[in-house]
Amino acid sequence: MIRFILADLNRFRLGAFFIAAIVALAVALGVAVTLQERALRLGSARAAEKFDLIVGAAGSETQLVLSSVFLQPSALPLMPGKVLSDLEADPRVAWAAPIGFGDFFGSSPIVGTTTTLVKNISAGVSEGAVFAREGEAVIGADVMLPMGATVKPMHGTLGEGGHTHTELAYTVVGRLKPTGSAWDKAILVPIKAVWDIHGLGHHHDDGDADEHDHDHAAADQNAAKPAGTEMAEHHDGHDDHDEHDHHAIDPNEAINEQWQGELPGLPAVVVKPKSIADAYKLRQQYRKDATLAVFPAEVLTKLYATLGDVKKVLSAVAGGAQLLVGAALILVIVMHIGQRRKQIGALRAFGAPREAVFGIVWLELFGLVAAGVVAGIGLGYLAARVIAARLAADSGFHMPVSFAAEDGGALALLLLAAACLCLLPAIIAYRQPPASALRG
Amino acid sequence: MIDLSIKALEVTFPGLATPALSIDEFRLAAGGKLAVTGASGSGKSTLVNILTGLERPRTGAVRWGGTDIASLSESRRDRWRGETIGLVMQDFYLFEGLSALDNILLPARLARAATAEMTERARELLRIVGLSRPEQKVETMSRGEMQRVAVARAVVRRPAVIIADEPTASLDSESGAQVADLIMTLAEREGSTLIVVSHDPALIGRFDKRIRLVGGRIAAETIEAAA
Ligand SMILES: Nc1ncnc2c1ncn2[C@@H]1O[C@H](COP(=O)(O)OP(=O)(O)OP(=O)(O)O)[C@@H](O)[C@H]1O
Ligand SMILES: [Mg+2]
Numbered sequence: 001m002i003r004f005i006l007a008d009l010n011r012f013r014l015g016a017f018f019i020a021a022i023v024a025l026a027v028a029l030g031v032a033v034t035l036q037e038r039a040l041r042l043g044s045a046r047a048a049e050k051f052d053l054i055v056g057a058a059g060s061e062t063q064l065v066l067s068s069v070f071l072q073p074s075a076l077p078l079m080p081g082k083v084l085s086d087l088e089a090d091p092r093v094a095w096a097a098p099i100g101f102g103d104f105f106g107s108s109p110i111v112g113t114t115t116t117l118v119k120n121i122s123a124g125v126s127e128g129a130v131f132a133r134e135g136e137a138v139i140g141a142d143v144m145l146p147m148g149a150t151v152k153p154m155h156g157t158l159g160e161g162g163h164t165h166t167e168l169a170y171t172v173v174g175r176l177k178p179t180g181s182a183w184d185k186a187i188l189v190p191i192k193a194v195w196d197i198h199g200l201g202h203h204h205d206d207g208d209a210d211e212h213d214h215d216h217a218a219a220d221q222n223a224a225k226p227a228g229t230e231m232a233e234h235h236d237g238h239d240d241h242d243e244h245d246h247h248a249i250d251p252n253e254a255i256n257e258q259w260q261g262e263l264p265g266l267p268a269v270v271v272k273p274k275s276i277a278d279a280y281k282l283r284q285q286y287r288k289d290a291t292l293a294v295f296p297a298e299v300l301t302k303l304y305a306t307l308g309d310v311k312k313v314l315s316a317v318a319g320g321a322q323l324l325v326g327a328a329l330i331l332v333i334v335m336h337i338g339q340r341r342k343q344i345g346a347l348r349a350f351g352a353p354r355e356a357v358f359g360i361v362w363l364e365l366f367g368l369v370a371a372g373v374v375a376g377i378g379l380g381y382l383a384a385r386v387i388a389a390r391l392a393a394d395s396g397f398h399m400p401v402s403f404a405a406e407d408g409g410a411l412a413l414l415l416l417a418a419a420c421l422c423l424l425p426a427i428i429a430y431r432q433p434p435a436s437a438l439r440g
Numbered sequence: 441m442i443d444l445s446i447k448a449l450e451v452t453f454p455g456l457a458t459p460a461l462s463i464d465e466f467r468l469a470a471g472g473k474l475a476v477t478g479a480s481g482s483g484k485s486t487l488v489n490i491l492t493g494l495e496r497p498r499t500g501a502v503r504w505g506g507t508d509i510a511s512l513s514e515s516r517r518d519r520w521r522g523e524t525i526g527l528v529m530q531d532f533y534l535f536e537g538l539s540a541l542d543n544i545l546l547p548a549r550l551a552r553a554a555t556a557e558m559t560e561r562a563r564e565l566l567r568i569v570g571l572s573r574p575e576q577k578v579e580t581m582s583r584g585e586m587q588r589v590a591v592a593r594a595v596v597r598r599p600a601v602i603i604a605d606e607p608t609a610s611l612d613s614e615s616g617a618q619v620a621d622l623i624m625t626l627a628e629r630e631g632s633t634l635i636v637v638s639h640d641p642a643l644i645g646r647f648d649k650r651i652r653l654v655g656g657r658i659a660a661e662t663i664e665a666a667a
């Protein structure tokens with residue numbers, strides 16, 4: 001029987017191939033949608049898991065999470081620096097760390113923060129060490145730079161017409177272990193350096209508010225200089241832009257994370273509360289006035305609720321495609337059976353039982369469809385992997401594409417449906433009277 | 441070896457004024473040999489379909505060795521046919537992509553009746569019908585060779601009855617004679633009852649019992665003394 005089926009498939013190999021291929025494509029569509037949606041969910045949940053609570057200036061919750069967890073460039077409003085010192089002093093807080101954005105090196109965001117955050121966000125360095133001086137940088141696992149490389153920060157990205165800072169260039173001193181998040185593409189530097197470059201947070205005797213136009217208007221990523229922020233005092237810089245009278249920053253100055261004096265405005269502070277109860281209390285406390293506190297996990301859940309509808313639509317499209325393919329195939333196959341009535345009649349005339357005819361038709365079809373389903377699963381998985389890999393290359397955000405136990409149930413259901421559909425042509429072949437088939 | 445008895449058989453088709461086949465009484469002894477002739481449309485193939493159980497007679501009885509095949513269910517008739525009847529048709533109905541040997545064994549295999557001994561017999565039959573390459577794919581064979589494979593297929597399960605519907609009609613006279621020879625010899629050797637429908641005078645001439653159908657009725661029955 002198997003040999004006959006194989007010979008038959010071989011005779012109609014082109015048609016057989018197309019049937020399997022069409023089934024495979026329809027299945028791949030559904031598989032890719034399912035896998036991609038799950039990967040996005042798992043990946044972002046994983047990326048958010050290091051960030052228990054984020055405090056920022058009042059504004060969009062989603063934007064705060066996207067900018068801090070996924071390092072998506074955007075103009076976050078600033079909140080007073082005092083929020084950071086208050087949080088650090090709060091007994092309910094295990095640790096708190098500022099994050100400051102705005103600069104880029106190539107496509108890598110340069111994120112100013114503290115060693116506390118660096119140590120908590122990843123499992124340590126894979127080479128080198130964490131920054132200890134103002135001119136040092138530690139890079140995420142996916143940043144393609146060697147140790148000792150020089151990083152000249154650019155305000156905004158090139159594409160946005162940013163300009164290069166000349167006040168300070170960082171030296172890469174370490175590389176973090178992979179975190180699977182967007183932070184793998186980031187270059188982490190002392191927050192102090194970011195402030196200094198942007199002329200923030202200096203309290204010098206001659207604070208004459210010498211209005212320094214940093215020329216950021218076009219590329220201002222983080223609204224880095226809200227009105228009222230104390231401006232830097234400018235020493236005579238080495239650079240030739242006379243109107244850019246930068247003060248020199250000493251790259252070798254050891255960083256001090258015990259803040260002194262008034263801190264400049266900040267876009268976000270990552271907070272690790274001591275307990276869940278503390279987390280809720282802190283969130284409530286900082287959801288007032290000018291600040292906003294969010295649990296990233298919660299914000300993401302809300303986002304998924306929206307995304308869930310999109311997934312439903314996509315799944316319905318994929319399901320519809322599968323249904324159409326199934327119906328079209330059954331039609332083609334029933335027509336094919338009709339064309340082969342004589343052959344089927346002959347099998348019985350020469351002594352094959354009708355049950356064997358039924359078995360052949362069903363097995364041959366189901367084999368084809370099952371092969372298509374299996375190929376489709378592989379294809380869908382591959383597609384999801386490719387999409388995830390491209391996303392990871394672009395953003396550093398890793399999405400774990402994987403099958404879950406529930407997929408087994410879905411697969412079984414799909415195969416069952418295929419098995420049932422294949423029954424129809426098999427029954428037609430089974431019931432076909434052999435005598436009239438042989439005639440004419 | 442079983443005998444045939446037909447009683448009050450009438451086969452009608454919708455849209456046909458007269459029955460396609462109408463036989464009051466007919467007998468063929470076990471091991472007997474019968475040639476059926478008649479003009480086109482006279483009901484010869486209809487008779488073959490009835491005798492092989494491919495079509496169930498609605499009126500009358502067709503008994504092979506005491507079994508009324510009209511009383512068998514469709515599935516039982518399939519099994520009975522596989523075991524009892526060896527069929528050769530004008531079109532060979534060989535299955536492309538399979539070798540000569542596999543074609544001979546295919547129905548037996550599908551009925552789960554194939555044995556190692558039967559495979560041996562299939563090889564021997566291939567030698568007897570004059571084919572030396574059992575693994576040759578049937579689509580590469582000449583028509584005469586194909587019909588010889590079909591003859592081997594018909595007899596491989598040692599059927600009690602061999603029925604052939606115009607076995608030589610689509611062959612040239614030489615391969616036709618060869619195939620006719622084979623059918624006669626093999627039926628003789630196995631002692632099978634043999635019924636052959638044919639227009640071929642060379643083939644018909646070799647039978648001493650002949651019937652001629654006209655409009656579905658037996659118009660003439662000839663029994664010659666054994667030569
Ligand atoms: N299923 C059917 N429906 C209607 N009429 C049929 C059917 N089967 C056979 N007939 C008719 O029955 C008659 C006998 O047909 P049959 O095929 O038995 O003739 P035949 O003697 O084998 O002819 P030939 O020598 O051309 O093969 C014909 O008139 C044919 O049209
Ligand atoms: Mg005929």
